[in-house]
């Protein structure tokens with residue numbers, strides 16, 4: 001997602017919230033906040049995903065040993081990883097590394 005797309009989504013969020021408010025004359029402050037939170041988490045989830053992936057997707061340049069048993073970790077390609085956070089939910093594609101000795105799995109950096 002580039003800056004233009006992000007700004008466009010922020011604009012959509014603004015317009016949707018304004019339209020929702022126009023249609024909900026009697027809404028309490030808490031109800032308004034509830035709308036904002038849901039919309040914000042969608043947009044911020046996208047932003048979080050972008051920032052998390054900005055410096056790479058967890059490919060390790062050098063072989064690393066398994067923290068659990070000391071075996072060698074093998075790269076197993078990218079895996080979808082859903083990260084839940086109060087600021088937003090992000091579906092990340094991260095490089096996954098797996099230890100064949102004990103089955104321990106790692107998404108670098110941790």
Ligand SMILES: [Zn+2]
Pocket residue numbers: 066067068069070071099100101102103104
């Ligand atoms: Zn291991």
